[in-house]
Every structure is written in structure tokens, then in C-alpha cells.
Amino acid sequence: MIRLKIGDVLIEQGLIKKDQLDRALDIQQQTGSALGEILVKNGFLTEEDLTKALSRQFGYPYASRANGLLVISNKEHVAGVIPHEFARDHAIVPLFVRDETLGVAVADPMDVITLDNLRILTGKNIMIYLAMKSEINALLDQMFGVFGPKGTLAEMAKEAGDRAEPLVIEGEEEKADLDKVVAQAGDTRVVQLVNQIIRQAIEEKASDIHIEPMDDIVNLRFRIDGVLHEKPPPTRTLAAPIVSRIKILAKLNVAERRLPQDGSFVVKHKDQAVDMRVATCPTVFGEKVVLRILNKQAVELSIAKLGMHPKQQEDFVRAANYPHGLIFLTGPTGSGKTTTLYSILKEIQSPEVNIMTIEDPVEYKVRGINQVQMKPQIGLNFASALRSFLRLDPDVILVGEVRDHETAELCIRASLTGHLVLSTLHTNDALSAVARLKDLGIEPFLVSSTLVLVAAQRLVRVLCPSCKEPYTPDRVYLEGLGFPYAETLYKAKGCAKCANTGYKGRKAIYEVVPVNDKLRSAIQQGETFVTLKQIVKDCGVMSMREAGFLKVQDGTTSMEEYLSVIFVED
Numbered sequence: 001m002i003r004l005k006i007g008d009v010l011i012e013q014g015l016i017k018k019d020q021l022d023r024a025l026d027i028q029q030q031t032g033s034a035l036g037e038i039l040v041k042n043g044f045l046t047e048e049d050l051t052k053a054l055s056r057q058f059g060y061p062y063a064s065r066a067n068g069l070l071v072i073s074n075k076e077h078v079a080g081v082i083p084h085e086f087a088r089d090h091a092i093v094p095l096f097v098r099d100e101t102l103g104v105a106v107a108d109p110m111d112v113i114t115l116d117n118l119r120i121l122t123g124k125n126i127m128i129y130l131a132m133k134s135e136i137n138a139l140l141d142q143m144f145g146v147f148g149p150k151g152t153l154a155e156m157a158k159e160a161g162d163r164a165e166p167l168v169i170e171g172e173e174e175k176a177d178l179d180k181v182v183a184q185a186g187d188t189r190v191v192q193l194v195n196q197i198i199r200q201a202i203e204e205k206a207s208d209i210h211i212e213p214m215d216d217i218v219n220l221r222f223r224i225d226g227v228l229h230e231k232p233p234p235t236r237t238l239a240a241p242i243v244s245r246i247k248i249l250a251k252l253n254v255a256e257r258r259l260p261q262d263g264s265f266v267v268k269h270k271d272q273a274v275d276m277r278v279a280t281c282p283t284v285f286g287e288k289v290v291l292r293i294l295n296k297q298a299v300e301l302s303i304a305k306l307g308m309h310p311k312q313q314e315d316f317v318r319a320a321n322y323p324h325g326l327i328f329l330t331g332p333t334g335s336g337k338t339t340t341l342y343s344i345l346k347e348i349q350s351p352e353v354n355i356m357t358i359e360d361p362v363e364y365k366v367r368g369i370n371q372v373q374m375k376p377q378i379g380l381n382f383a384s385a386l387r388s389f390l391r392l393d394p395d396v397i398l399v400g401e402v403r404d405h406e407t408a409e410l411c412i413r414a415s416l417t418g419h420l421v422l423s424t425l426h427t428n429d430a431l432s433a434v435a436r437l438k439d440l441g442i443e444p445f446l447v448s449s450t451l452v453l454v455a456a457q458r459l460v461r462v463l464c465p466s467c468k469e470p471y472t473p474d475r476v477y478l479e480g481l482g483f484p485y486a487e488t489l490y491k492a493k494g495c496a497k498c499a500n501t502g503y504k505g506r507k508a509i510y511e512v513v514p515v516n517d518k519l520r521s522a523i524q525q526g527e528t529f530v531t532l533k534q535i536v537k538d539c540g541v542m543s544m545r546e547a548g549f550l551k552v553q554d555g556t557t558s559m560e561e562y563l564s565v566i567f568v569e570d
Contacts, residue, residue, distance in 0.1 A: 009057050020044040029367050034271055047132045055130045058109045063129035070105055070131050081122055083192050090114045093139045101125045107133035113266050121191055190241045202269050207293055213239040213286030225461045225506050243287050250278040257287055294363055303343045309547055312512040320344045325452035326415045330427040336459050336508050337424045338363050341398060354393060358385035359400035386410040399423040405441040412442060415450040430456040430513045431532050434523055448524035451515045456544060458565050459506045460557045463490055464498035483549055490555040507556060511544035
């Protein structure tokens, strides 16, 4: 049986109109909020109508105070079954416990990850009722109190550590019993600790969580604005339970500790879905785990918000509107290349343009764009996907990364047959992309005839607007670096709003090189990198060095941050 989408169900039942659904879907695309909540918030239907429609769609009983089903049986016994924070975060209230069955009222029946976690957490079969979120929260207030128990990450780590059983150590390698470790991973306090780590990382706008077992502690670090920050470390006895808990969430093999593994899961935070990519790696003290946080709602895909110089933006948009050709964006891992490319795609997206992408992974799910997740284990890689794309009448193709000759050759072929192809390369600057393509075995005449623009980017931390301090720089120092003298620059100070780092957020700096006839001719003739660089300079193209210093001059970033990212030649 094929289940209709909730929007179609609501239209079919006459609760909303088609134009209201379309408007709500547009809002959802921009905000990432749940469709039902958008419909209720905008007055298109009531919360009660939405919940009853979901009840009919999923076949779960509708529970409310009015019909007498939203009632807690034996409050003292039920209250300890689900942790308070878990219940609050996911709008779940326990109603009763009968033998091995736990009855719960939920507001979101589509959050299957949370329901699976609840089964693991409680060890019981779950009987689901649907209820309005407002009534669930009111019932939670009665059960736990308005504020409920609270605890900092440090307090939770200490409490969980105090209760954890020490693992058996033989020589230098842990030989802990697997069943015991898995049991500890399901312990309520370990579950709460992992949830709190993830929650705090999201709230602090971290991009990565590093969990690293050492000989006596577990290092916990968040990468915020590109810099790692230490957090209160859990005790060493929690290393295996924490790692096992994360593996269970990511559906990895808990028993396999000798080989690296990759997985993912989704968490809900303040009604927003956040993707978590998990990577494990065995070290001498245990398994290191890194969780990459992909909070799509935290990024606005708009070319105007990228921070390009107006001339750079004009060149990029002009190239993106070409009917065919190659556009390459270069830079190190984590420099924001995917965000830039998707901002460009959003700029040119329209019903008349068929856009297809092959990525690893798909970081932004955009309505109206055909996106394909790479699956090398079944033979679906960049090259094989590109071959199939050419038979699907695309206008614009985005390839996540060019790594080998086959993919590079197919990108060239696609651009020669009337398609615009966007992709990335790992090089230190824009013009090095030409040399990289040659290294991959692409002939210079093919590069010159297809390349329309090549760009490079880096990310610099933005000075906190609440505490940045003006100062007068040393003229000799600035001129010695080859920069014009500026009477006032700004430096980091640190305050409560930026966690005393002096920086809040990051902005990209770019080098955008449109390929004109002079540069195209030099590439075809196989000129050296130095010659190509001089041609670009003579054409008045703004270098990354110059673009970065403009952000220092206008107070966006500091001189220290700029010099830590951009190499300044003597």
C-alpha cells in the first residue's frame, strides 16, 4: 500500500487548498520546518485537524483530553520510563506500561529514528497514539514540572561516569565484554550524555564533534568556526559505551573495532532535522569517532550572502548562465565549496532548466533539483552516474568532485555536447586547476575549449560585532607585507556572545578567474603556471590575497585570522 503525502491527504479531505499547500512548501524549503507546523502557524488548518488527519493517514489512535485517551496511568511508575530531556525534545509522553508494552503519545509519527531510539532506550514494544503537541507539552509539565531536571554536560558526564562499570584491561588493549558494552550503551545516563553532547554541539553551531579515547580520559572537542575547542571530558570508562551508543544510532557494526566505519543518522533539534555523518577509526587507545553536523537550516543558499566582491559575483553569474562549459571551484576540504556551488544553482534554477547532481554525500536537499547520492559499493560512482545523466536530457550537471581521469574526461565530454558542468577540485588556488586537469590526463586543448571559469575559496572567521576592537596598525608592518596603509583595523577581544573567542561565524573569500581568449590561448599552448598567473594579473582579476585584505580593511575579520588562512608571498 502506497501512503499518500500528508499534504495530499489534507487536500483530499478538504482541510486545505492547493495554493495553501504550495505556499507552505515554499516556506518549508526556506526554513526547513515541518510542513504540518507551517500549515498550523499560518492558519491554514488547526492543530487538532492536522493531528486527526495524521491519525487517519498512519492508522494510529488519536488521543486527547476530550476523548479521555490522553491520560497517564500510574504516574509514579511511568514517569521514570523515559528521560525528561528525551521526552521534551521529541514531544513524547508515556501513558502506560503493561508487561513489555509501553504506550506513548507522540506528535510526529514520521520521526521513525526517535521511535527506534525509544525502543532501544526502554527495551519495550511501543504502542503509539497521536496527540496534539500542545497537549503533550501540557501533560509533560504535569509529570515533570515546568522546568524539569537540568544538568550541564560536565555534570552529566560525571554522573554517568560515576555509575559506569570499569572495563577490563589486558595489556594495552581493551578486552571488554561486548554484551556488557552494548548494555552500558543503552544505559539511560549514557543515552542522555550522548544526546546532550549532540544538542550542545548544534546549539554552539559546531561543524564537527571529535570523541577521542586516550589512556586516562576521553577527549571531547567541538570544531566551531573552523577551530577545535575542548569540552568537559567524560571519564575513560565511558569511552566504549559512548562509541557503541553512536554506532547503534548510525547502524554500524558494534562488534567491529578493527576497521574504520562510516554511517549516518538524523536527529531532531527544535523541530529541525539535522543530519549527522559518523566516521570511526581504530587508534591505540580505542575507537576515535567524528560526527559531522550538517544543519541545512543554518545555511542560507544565496549568492548575495556569500560575501563575494561585486565584480566576482558578476563574473560567476555570467559563467553560470552559459549554455555549456566547465566551471571548477577549488579549495581544501571544509572550505565551503558545496555551499557556493548550490548558491549558484539556486541562482540559475528555473522550471525550464533540468539540473542534475551526483554527490558524496548530498549535503543540501533542494526542491526542483534532481540529486543523486553516490554509492560506490554497488557501482554508482561519479563516472557511472555521469554516463546515465547524459541520457536524461540535463541542462546543468553538478559533479561533487573530480578525482580521476574517467570523471574528468566525462565532464569534458558533457560540456562539449552542450551541457554546463560544475564541479570541484582539491588545489591550492584557482589556476592550479589547469595543472590538475593535465595531471589527470586531459589534453590542454580540451581544457582550453571547455573551461569558462575557475575559482578558489577559503573561509575566514568573522570578528564578533559585539566586542571587536579598533586599533591603529604599524605602517612599516603593513607596507612590508605589500598592503596599503589603513588608519584603522580591528582585532578580536572576546565576550560572552562569542564564547570569549572574539569571532562569530565565518565568511568566504574568493579568487574568481573568468577564462577569456588570451588565457584560453595560453592554456592551449601549454604555458607555465607563472605565465598564466601573469596573464590573469594583467587582466585585472582580483586575487584571493587582495579579496581577503578588503575584509580586513572593512572590519569583517582580523589581520591575524587573514594571515592564518592566506599565504602572503615575500
